[in-house]
Amino acid sequence: MPDYALHGLRVRTSASLPGVAEEPFSGDPDCVIHFAPPPPALATGDDRWFRIRLDEAEATFDREGKEVWLRGDFAAATTHLLGQVIGFVLRLRGTVSLHAACVALGGRAVAIAGPSSAGKSTLAAAFAVRGDVVLSDNITALREEGGTFLALPGPYRFLLGDDAATAIFGDAARFPSIITTAEKRVIAPPPPPRSPLPLGAVFILDRSAEPLSEPVVAQFDRKEALIALLHNSYGSVFFTPAMRAADLELLARVALSVPVFDLLLPKDLAALPRAMEAISLYSGS
Amino acid sequence: MTEPIEISDKVVYKTFEDEIILLHLDSGIYYGLDAVGSRFWSLLEQERDVDAALALMADEFDVDRHTLERDCRELLGQLREKGLVR
Numbered sequence: 001m002p003d004y005a006l007h008g009l010r011v012r013t014s015a016s017l018p019g020v021a022e023e024p025f026s027g028d029p030d031c032v033i034h035f036a037p038p039p040p041a042l043a044t045g046d047d048r049w050f051r052i053r054l055d056e057a058e059a060t061f062d063r064e065g066k067e068v069w070l071r072g073d074f075a076a077a078t079t080h081l082l083g084q085v086i087g088f089v090l091r092l093r094g095t096v097s098l099h100a101a102c103v104a105l106g107g108r109a110v111a112i113a114g115p116s117s118a119g120k121s122t123l124a125a126a127f128a129v130r131g132d133v134v135l136s137d138n139i140t141a142l143r144e145e146g147g148t149f150l151a152l153p154g155p156y157r158f159l160l161g162d163d164a165a166t167a168i169f170g171d172a173a174r175f176p177s178i179i180t181t182a183e184k185r186v187i188a189p190p191p192p193p194r195s196p197l198p199l200g201a202v203f204i205l206d207r208s209a210e211p212l213s214e215p216v217v218a219q220f221d222r223k224e225a226l227i228a229l230l231h232n233s234y235g236s237v238f239f240t241p242a243m244r245a246a247d248l249e250l251l252a253r254v255a256l257s258v259p260v261f262d263l264l265l266p267k268d269l270a271a272l273p274r275a276m277e278a279i280s281l282y283s284g285s
Numbered sequence: 286m287t288e289p290i291e292i293s294d295k296v297v298y299k300t301f302e303d304e305i306i307l308l309h310l311d312s313g314i315y316y317g318l319d320a321v322g323s324r325f326w327s328l329l330e331q332e333r334d335v336d337a338a339l340a341l342m343a344d345e346f347d348v349d350r351h352t353l354e355r356d357c358r359e360l361l362g363q364l365r366e367k368g369l370v371r
Contacts, residue, residue, distance in 0.1 A: 226306055227317055231315065236313065241310045248308060252301050252306075
């Protein structure tokens with residue numbers, strides 16, 4: 001069974017994940033993923049197991065996030081695995097994650113958060129092409145360690161719409177496509193060496209109601225920052241009340257320890273370099 | 286006269302920088318209260334009675350009682366409407 005390093009977890013899967021580099025490890029995995037229906041003994045209504053319905057797939061989790069059964073269409077299941085499923089596994093194991101891309105700038109991790117299609121991957125890919133190390137393009141898992149938060153590397157791939165893929169990589173058509181919330185190109189270059197980095201700043205991507213020619217950045221006060229982080233907590237739609245309460249505590253500590261910025265992004269991809277400059281400048285790197 | 290009130294069991298909240306952040310578990314929506322609203326929330330929780338909370342607010346804040354009561358009742362209306370108290 002292939003091994004992967006996903007957001008700080010050693011994950012073993014029953015089938016290869018297309019477009020994700022294998023990273024074999026010795027010893028036991030943190031989590032095993034079965035692309036199979038759950039054993040019949042896992043009766044519904046048993047509170048040792050969580051079951052989540054996803055588009056064209058269903059995931060069953062043990063309570064400690066050590067084992068997952070994914071049934072349904074394989075392409076859909078792998079997409080969900082690298083999204084909601086791994087997000088929920090992280091949460092079950094006590095790790096909070098943001099719906100955010102993450103790039104290493106000046107030795108620190110800078111998270112770029114926002115809803116689907118806000119431009120996270122596009123910015124992450126543009127940073128990667130510029131030569132920066134990208135930790136993740138969609139989920140930023142944060143491990144609390146000695147009063148700081150470490151951002152953990154996720155799968156090294158970028159899901160981009162055709163316009164962004166063409167603008168950044170020259171030609172979208174040479175990359176395979178998958179359907180997530182929209183049809184996206186999967187760009188999976190060989191991963192550079194990566195390690196967990198202390199979180200230095202968070203940017204929350206926002207679209208202006210008015211047309212913008214330049215990106216606009218403003219720092220949230222701490223309360224606004226906490227609410228913005230909570231709204232960008234990954235997968236929270238599936239969380240139990242206890243998980244949400246734990247998120248509130250944890251993200252409150254994040255909001256106190258790093259600056260959180262609102263970043264209004266122009267629609268025009270030509271403004272990407274200026275958005276990257278703004279991120280570098282405000283994150284102090 | 287008393288007006289009993291209870292914080293909904295669908296609410297998780299936390300004091301953060303002296304202000305309160307509320308989460309309604311069913312809707313998943315977060316709300317932030319300002320300093321005065323946060324104090325009113327704490328007193329509602331402590332007293333479980335609107336009139337008792339309003340009387341304590343009037344003791345603590347040096348503002349016109351009529352204005353204070355109007356503002357607090359407006360907030361209370363919003364809290365009720367969003368299912369945060371009952």
